[in-house]
Amino acid sequence: MAHNVFTVQFADGKQLFGIKEGIGGQVYRQLFETFDAAWECPRGSLPEFVEPSNALATQEAVVYGPGESWDFDTRASRCALWLTGPRDSDECESERPLDFGIYGAEELQEVRQVTPDGSAAVELECPLCRAVEVHSASTWPFINTDGVFVHSADVTYGVTCRACRRDFVFTPLAE
Structure with missing residues (x-):
């Protein structure tokens, strides 16, 4: 063998x-x-x-x-x-299915998580590989102009997991 x-x-x-x-x-x-x-x-x-x-x-x-x-x-x-x-x-x-243009790929998975007001960082679990990582609000300077996460139904954050290198969406929820 x-x-x-x-x-x-x-x-x-x-x-x-x-x-x-x-x-x-x-x-x-x-x-x-x-x-x-x-x-x-x-x-x-x-x-x-x-x-x-x-x-x-x-x-x-x-x-x-x-x-x-x-x-x-x-x-x-x-x-x-x-x-x-x-x-x-x-x-x-x-x-991670390939995106074949008009045939599309699966939609990004979303993590909706309660985040305290004024949070500059949040610990997120990747919905794909379950790795837990800390993500800083400063990563998104155009959204988080004050360096903290914005709580709004209209605001989502595109996140790339450092462990599996796949993308997902994070939506911070108010307490």
């Missing part, structure tokens, strides 16, 4: 390694610190890897197969040693 090692690379250059088994290329989510550790994992009958409880909360953007002609953006947790994002192009497409 084929046993290949793949690489994921974090923004700071740190690399972790994973296993791709079989002719069909089953990609396992468990990651290893070294190429050798991934290579030495038993072939054919791999153990059932269980997702660590902190994997999603600690995920970061990574490149799968850096330097290859087929590399793609995904997510992984370095401390949980777990590939949390898409493992192949099919999973990438199911997460």
Whole structure:
């Protein structure tokens, strides 16, 4: 049975390694610190890897197969040693459908969250990958001229998740 090692690379250059088994290329989510550790994992009958409880909360953007002609953006947790994002192009497409012009793509998901008056920052959970991040009102200087979030039914904020790099809409609600 084929046993290949793949690489994921974090923004700071740190690399972790994973296993791709079989002719069909089953990609396992468990990651290893070294190429050798991934290579030495038993072939054919791999153990059932269980997702660590902190994997999603600690995920970061990574490149799968850096330097290859087929590399793609995904997510992984370095401390949980777990590939949390898409493992192949099919999973990438199911997460973020392509916009084919007049045929359209799905509408952006919206997060409606109570935000205290005068808030300069808000903690948002991405509706797509569940990563939690702090977003500052100063990111939108043309809307938030005073450096705080505006409470209005007409005001929404386009947000890009730092973990999965996908877009969603945030609407702050008054308390």
